[in-house]
Amino acid sequence: MLDDISLKILKILQEKARIPNVEVARQVEMAPSAVLERIRKLERQGFIDGYEVRLNPEQFDYRQIAFIKVQTSTVGDSPEVGQRLAEIAEVQEVHYIAGEDGYLVKLRVADTRELATIIREKIAVIQEVSATQTSTVLQTYKETARIPIRG
Amino acid sequence: MLDDISLKILKILQEKARIPNVEVARQVEMAPSAVLERIRKLERQGFIDGYEVRLNPEQFDYRQIAFIKVQTSTVGDSPEVGQRLAEIAEVQEVHYIAGEDGYLVKLRVADTRELATIIREKIAVIQEVSATQTSTVLQTYKETARIPIRG
DNA sequence: GTTGAAAATATACAGAC
DNA sequence: GTCTGTATATTTTCAAC
Numbered sequence: 001m002l003d004d005i006s007l008k009i010l011k012i013l014q015e016k017a018r019i020p021n022v023e024v025a026r027q028v029e030m031a032p033s034a035v036l037e038r039i040r041k042l043e044r045q046g047f048i049d050g051y052e053v054r055l056n057p058e059q060f061d062y063r064q065i066a067f068i069k070v071q072t073s074t075v076g077d078s079p080e081v082g083q084r085l086a087e088i089a090e091v092q093e094v095h096y097i098a099g100e101d102g103y104l105v106k107l108r109v110a111d112t113r114e115l116a117t118i119i120r121e122k123i124a125v126i127q128e129v130s131a132t133q134t135s136t137v138l139q140t141y142k143e144t145a146r147i148p149i150r151g
Numbered sequence: 152m153l154d155d156i157s158l159k160i161l162k163i164l165q166e167k168a169r170i171p172n173v174e175v176a177r178q179v180e181m182a183p184s185a186v187l188e189r190i191r192k193l194e195r196q197g198f199i200d201g202y203e204v205r206l207n208p209e210q211f212d213y214r215q216i217a218f219i220k221v222q223t224s225t226v227g228d229s230p231e232v233g234q235r236l237a238e239i240a241e242v243q244e245v246h247y248i249a250g251e252d253g254y255l256v257k258l259r260v261a262d263t264r265e266l267a268t269i270i271r272e273k274i275a276v277i278q279e280v281s282a283t284q285t286s287t288v289l290q291t292y293k294e295t296a297r298i299p300i301r302g
Numbered sequence: 303g304t305t306g307a308a309a310a311t312a313t314a315c316a317g318a319c
Numbered sequence: 320g321t322c323t324g325t326a327t328a329t330t331t332t333c334a335a336c
Contacts, residue, residue, distance in 0.1 A: 010206065017168070017202040020312095022330060031304055036331075049207045051168040054200040055161065057298050065246065067255060082292035089299040094292035095216065104218060104286065108298055135255065141245035142237035145296060147208050147259055173311060182323050187312070189321090 002047070005030070006038055007151050010047070013039075014146055017051055062090075062108040065137040066115050070123060071102040073130040081128050088122050090114075112136065153198070156181070157189055158302050161198070164190075165297055168202055213241075213259040216288040217266050221274060222253040224281040232279050239273050241265075263287065 002010075005028055012024050021039070025032040042048045057063070072081055085094045085105055093106035105123075109115045119132055153161075156179055163175050172190070176183040193199045208214070223232055236245045236256055244257035256274075260266045270283055 010204070013204040014206070017204040020330060032331075033305090033333080034303055037303090045210075046207050047210045049205040052203050052205055052296065053161070053164040053168040054203055054296060055165070055298055055300075056197050056200045059196075059198045060298055060300060062298050067246075067248070082290065086293035091293060092296065092298075093294050095218075095288040095294075096290040096292070097218070097286045098289050100286065103292075104288075135251065136249045137246040137255075138249050139233065139247040141233035141247070141254075142242060143244050143246075145203065145205060145243065147206055147211055147213050147243075148240040149206075149211060171311060172313095183312075184314080184324085185322055 002151070004151075006042060006047075007149055009035060009038060010042065011149055013048075014149070057108055061110045064109050064111055064115060065140060066107055066109065067135045067137070068105045068107070068119065068123065069097075069100070069102055069133040069135075070105055070129055071100075071131040071133075072128040074128050075101055078128060081126060084126050085123070088118065090118055153302070155302075157193060157198075158300055160186065160189060161193070162300055164199075165300070208259055212261045215260050215262055215266060216291065217258055217260065218286045218288070219256045219258070219270065219274065220248075220251070220253055220284040220286075221256055221280055222251075222282040222284075223279040225279050226252055229279060232277060235277050236274070239269065241269055 008028050009024060012019065012027055021036050022032045024039075025035040028035060039048070070081070070085065072078070074081075082094055082096055082103060085091055085103060088107070090109055091105055091107045093104075095104045096102075097104050107115075107118065109118060115134070115136070119134065123129060123132060159179050160175060163170065163178055172187050173183045175190075176186040179186060190199070221232075221236065223229070225232075233245055233247055233254060236242055236254060239258070241260055242256055242258045244255075246255045247253075248255050258266075258269065260269060266285070266287070270285065274280060274283060
């Protein structure tokens with residue numbers, strides 16, 4: 001699928017996304033233009049989805065992570081509920097979970113007070129939502145979107 | 152804390168992290184050198200944690216997300232368990248959850264077969280782990296590390 | 303894939319506010 | 320301390336091979 005050079009390029013970019021293209025080229029010992037072409041191709045082919053700046057949540061007054069299990073009265077996965085949950089700005093993740101007729105929602109807030117407000121005003125108001133169960137995070141040991149590149 | 156210009160710069164970078172500095176400068180109508188200085192300062196002050204490339208998990212044969220509740224026999228949060236869970240390559244998140252004497256682990260795997268292997272060979276083998284409860288994801292509606300910038 | 307030159311961008315610095 | 324403007328260095332782009 002991907003050859004060793006492309007895999008190496010991706011590993012380098014996963015270490016440090018803002019590294020200049022010429023530096024990547026040095027590390028894989030190829031001409032910068034060839035490396036650039038490979039990266040563009042990886043973007044076109046959908047191996048690379050994009051580039052993100054990672055802000056420090058605590059600096060922006062998001063000190064609390066919470067996971068909320070959202071139960072619905074309807075059986076199965078009705079797209080509307082997932083989408084409505086996804087629209088909430090503070091929500092970072094929405095997953096529909098097997099065997100529980102419900103969604104798992106991850107969100108960030110300043111504190112439990114703001115958490116309560118969001119549950120009350122943005123989640124509980126969704127028609128199909130029948131119950132929520134909130135777990136607050138006391139400590140985070142790892143939080144990354146990185147995946148191990150096979151090969 | 153941060154003035155409107157820095158907030159605007161951060162919003163621009165959150166939209167598109169790989170945008171050239173001169174383009175950011177155009178959008179905020181300032182000299183590139185001033186914008187660069189602000190970004191460097193935001194990095195130094197820890198508002199910006201770093202830059203990441205976002206790979207498409209499915210393209211790398213990670214088609215299954217799972218959340219695993221990991222219960223421990225010891226009461227409270229013993230740093231060793233959290234760290235050992237964090238060391239597992241496929242694990243993207245490890246949180247210690249209030250009121251459950253356990254961790255919530257998010258990971259990505261190819262399929263349920265690989266999931267079973269990791270639980271058996273990498274999670275269950277940790278001494279303090281007394282039980283695990285796995286939820287598999289059927290559909291994901293949102294998955295981002297973005298935070299709403301206040302102000 | 304490479305090279306090489308032109309264009310664009312990033313960086314460093316001086317001076318104004 | 321932060322901005323602008325300029326110079327200098329580096330990188331990106333692109334044509335030719």
